[in-house]
Structures are given as C-alpha cells and as structure tokens.
Amino acid sequence: MKERRDDIQLFLGLFSGRQDCxxxxxxxxxxGRQGYVPVRRPMEPEDVEEHLSGRKTYGIYILRxxxxxxxxVIDADLNQGFRNRRLTSEDKNLIRRERAYLFSRIDELARQRGLYPLAEFSGSKGYHFWFFFANPCPSKVARRLVGDISAQLSKDLTTFHLEVFPKQDSISGKGLGNLVKLPLGIHRLTGKRSYFLACANRSVDAQLKFLRKVKRSNFDCISADNYRIGQAELLIHPKLKQWAEKYPELMKLETLCPPLGQIIASCRNGHQPSVREEKIIYQTIGFLPNANTLLHHLFGLLPDYNQHLVNFRLSRVRGKPLGCKRIHSLLNYSADFCPFQRAHDYPHPLLHLQQWQEGRGQNSEKVEDLRSALENLKAAIVRLEAFLK
Structure with a gap:
C-alpha cells in the first residue's frame, strides 16, 4: 500500500500544472465530440486513482x-488527411518510416538541450512527448527549448503535425491556458488507454512504477548559448553510441538526410523495408567503400535477413547514387530538399558525408584493393559472430 501511495504521489509531482484547477x-x-470542463480545486490522490481506474479521465492546465x-509537451498527431480515409500500403509505409524517425530524432534533439523525453501513446491519434523540469521553469524558457525541437523536426515530417504545450508565456485575468490529458487514462471518445512506449508491460501498475525511472532537467543548467539550431554538436543516446561509433556513415545519414534517415531508423526498429525503400538503400549506401559491412549490418537487423541475397543485390549496383529528387518521388516525400554547404549539379544523400568522393564506389563483387578485402572480412566476421550467438 505504501508503495502504491508513493507512486501516486510521484505521478502527482511529475504531472502537475496549475495548482488550483x-x-x-x-x-x-x-x-464524435469531446472536450473538457474545469474542476476548480487542487487534484488529490483519489482523483489520480479514478483516472487510472478508467472511471474518469482528467487533464491538467500546464501553465501555473x-x-x-x-x-x-510535444503533441504529435497524425495529420487530418491520414485520419479520414482508408490508408493505402504506401500511406502505411510512410507513417511507419516517419514514426521511427520521429522517435529517434526527438530523443537526439532533446539531449542536445539537456532534456529527457518520455514518449506516450495518447490513446487517440498520436503521441505525447513529456519533458520534466526539476524546478518550476519560466514558460517562456520551456516553450523556447521544446519549441526549437518541434521546429527542427516539423520540416522533416509530412504525416505528423507537432504542437507544443504550453502555448502561452503567461496568463492573465481568469484564463486557464491550454491543457493536456494526463497519461495512463482512457480516452473517453476512443475508449483506448494511453501508455508509455518505453515500458513493455502495459499494465497500469507496471506503467506507474516505470515513472520512477523518469529524469528531470535542471533548466538553470540549460543555456540558449549552449546550442544553435542546425549547428549543435550531435549528442547521441547512450544506447546508440556504440552503434554510431561502429557505423558512423549510417548515423550521419540518418541524422542529416530525413527521407533516407526514416528508412534507416525503421530498419533499426526491425521493420522490413518496402521494395522502393530497399532500392533507395542499395542505390545510395551501396556506393560507399564499406557498403558490404553497412548493408549486411542494416539488413541483418531484419527478421528475414538473407546474406546471399544482400551480396547479390549489392553486386548489381551500377551507375551513380540515386538523387534527392528521385528519392523524394519514390517515397512520395513532399518536404524540402536537404541544404548542402555548396551547390551541386546532382544532389544526392552521400554528399552529406565528408569522405564521399564522386566516382568512388563499390559497383561489383570484384575486390579492387586491400581496403575492400578488409571490409569484406569484417562483414564476414560480424555474420559469423551473429551465427555463433
């Protein structure tokens, strides 16, 4: 009982907003209508229990x-155009790619700013990303920190709309400001319960206990001078650090090229790429000197990985890398093209890599030099280690 009370108090402490309402x-x-009515008193532990039980569903006014x-909070909702019609297979692939990319990038961008997002399925049409502060933070500062993340991500997304809460720097008069539904409750319109995605156990008790792992940020230690949008040093999640050090080309392409990055992020999550996505992978990454290692690693993350098929398809890579325009067309990707430091007659994703040299690629099975032989040996060792596990 004491443990439960402590968890409820932790919930109240984390998800707290306006004190009197x-x-x-x-x-x-x-x-098909839903809304909220104010409850003009402080929230009590009994209210949290009601919310968790599903008898009632509550939200908080974020601004004190x-x-x-x-x-x-960053609220990521599926765009209206994808909610009111039957989704095609291309729609589903696009949503899957962007969702994987959204979760990967939002974590990286947040850590650049000393923030730690907690991702939640909202129970309706999208996701909430919660950012907690160790001490009350001026709304203006919080909006700038989180708004910068949203602004940088929004330009790369076509299926999700991002919205930042709080929306105001201050409130005046009798205004209450905007509200957000509390997590772990049941959405009254859809009947679906929300949950934290990082916790595999979907039971309310397990989800509640998961909050003990939540990190809060000290905004006093976060200075706007520590970062500049688009120029911040890339900070990597600890879980990805080893991967990024071993496969820096993949990490850089995922970070700097949104359409290709969405495919890479999706593969890292174990999702089988579509035929078009596979074509893009081979016709871009396949031109790198260490393509053998990179492609076997990437496809090795998938459930139906076929070593011989990867070798065969890599051996068929010819010509030049797919250009940005063609990639956007294949993926029905409508966002802007990537900016490069200098103009190119034929822009393509590999130009994001400093070591890329035009005409230098791996276009056949023939080993051209000792470097290629070494890369082939490394790839073989990786596959052997995976087999022996």
Missing amino acids: FARQWAEKAE SDSKVNLA
Whole structure:
C-alpha cells in the first residue's frame, strides 16, 4: 500500500500544472465530440486513482498561476488527411518510416538541450512527448527549448503535425491556458488507454512504477548559448553510441538526410523495408567503400535477413547514387530538399558525408584493393559472430 501511495504521489509531482484547477474530459461518442470542463480545486490522490481506474479521465492546465511550468509537451498527431480515409500500403509505409524517425530524432534533439523525453501513446491519434523540469521553469524558457525541437523536426515530417504545450508565456485575468490529458487514462471518445512506449508491460501498475525511472532537467543548467539550431554538436543516446561509433556513415545519414534517415531508423526498429525503400538503400549506401559491412549490418537487423541475397543485390549496383529528387518521388516525400554547404549539379544523400568522393564506389563483387578485402572480412566476421550467438 505504501508503495502504491508513493507512486501516486510521484505521478502527482511529475504531472502537475496549475495548482488550483484541473479538468475532466467528456465525450459524446454518437456525435464524435469531446472536450473538457474545469474542476476548480487542487487534484488529490483519489482523483489520480479514478483516472487510472478508467472511471474518469482528467487533464491538467500546464501553465501555473505564476507563469511557470513543471513540464512541457510535444503533441504529435497524425495529420487530418491520414485520419479520414482508408490508408493505402504506401500511406502505411510512410507513417511507419516517419514514426521511427520521429522517435529517434526527438530523443537526439532533446539531449542536445539537456532534456529527457518520455514518449506516450495518447490513446487517440498520436503521441505525447513529456519533458520534466526539476524546478518550476519560466514558460517562456520551456516553450523556447521544446519549441526549437518541434521546429527542427516539423520540416522533416509530412504525416505528423507537432504542437507544443504550453502555448502561452503567461496568463492573465481568469484564463486557464491550454491543457493536456494526463497519461495512463482512457480516452473517453476512443475508449483506448494511453501508455508509455518505453515500458513493455502495459499494465497500469507496471506503467506507474516505470515513472520512477523518469529524469528531470535542471533548466538553470540549460543555456540558449549552449546550442544553435542546425549547428549543435550531435549528442547521441547512450544506447546508440556504440552503434554510431561502429557505423558512423549510417548515423550521419540518418541524422542529416530525413527521407533516407526514416528508412534507416525503421530498419533499426526491425521493420522490413518496402521494395522502393530497399532500392533507395542499395542505390545510395551501396556506393560507399564499406557498403558490404553497412548493408549486411542494416539488413541483418531484419527478421528475414538473407546474406546471399544482400551480396547479390549489392553486386548489381551500377551507375551513380540515386538523387534527392528521385528519392523524394519514390517515397512520395513532399518536404524540402536537404541544404548542402555548396551547390551541386546532382544532389544526392552521400554528399552529406565528408569522405564521399564522386566516382568512388563499390559497383561489383570484384575486390579492387586491400581496403575492400578488409571490409569484406569484417562483414564476414560480424555474420559469423551473429551465427555463433
């Protein structure tokens, strides 16, 4: 019982906003309408228990009466155009790619700013990314920190719309500001319960205990001078650090080329690429000097990895890397083209790599030099180690 009370208190402490008011969600399923009504008193542990049980669903007004916040949120919702129609296989592939890319990049961009996002399925049409502060943070500062992440990501996404909370720097008069639904409750309109994606156990008890691992950021240690949008030093999640050091080309392409990055991130999550996505992988990464190692690693993450098929397809790589225009066309990707430091007659993703030299690629099975032989040997060792595990 004491453990449960402690977890409820932790929940109240993390997801706290305006001190004298919170909100209750209502829904009319027949008409497809939902909204919130203010509850003008402080939230109590009993309210949290009601919320977790599913009897009621509550939300919080993020902005406190002193114009500070204890948390900030990025709300990532599926765009309206994908919610009101039957999805094609291309739509599903696009959403899958962008979702993997969204989760990977939002974590990296947050860590550049000393923030630690907690990802939650919202129970409706998207995801919430929660950012917690160790001490009440001025809303203006929180909005800038989290807003920068949203701004940098939004230009790379075509299926998700990002929205930042809080929306105001301050409140005046009788205004309450914007609210966000509390996690782990049941959405009154969809009937779906929200949950934290990093916790594999979907039970409410396990999800509640998972909050003990949450990190809070000290905004006093976060200075706007420590980063500049688009120029920040790439900080890598500890889980990806070893991977990034071993395969720096993949890490850089995932970070700097959104359409190719979405495919790489999706493969890292074990999702089988479509025929078009495979073509893009071979016709870009396949031109790198160590393509053998990179491609066997990338496809080795997939459930139906076929070593001989990868070797055969790599041996068929000819010509020059796929250009940005062709990649955008194949993926139905409508975002802007990547900016390069200098103009190129034929822009393509490999130009993001400083070591790339035009005309230098691996276009056949024939070993051209000792460097290629060494790369082939490394790839063989990796496959053998995987087989022996």
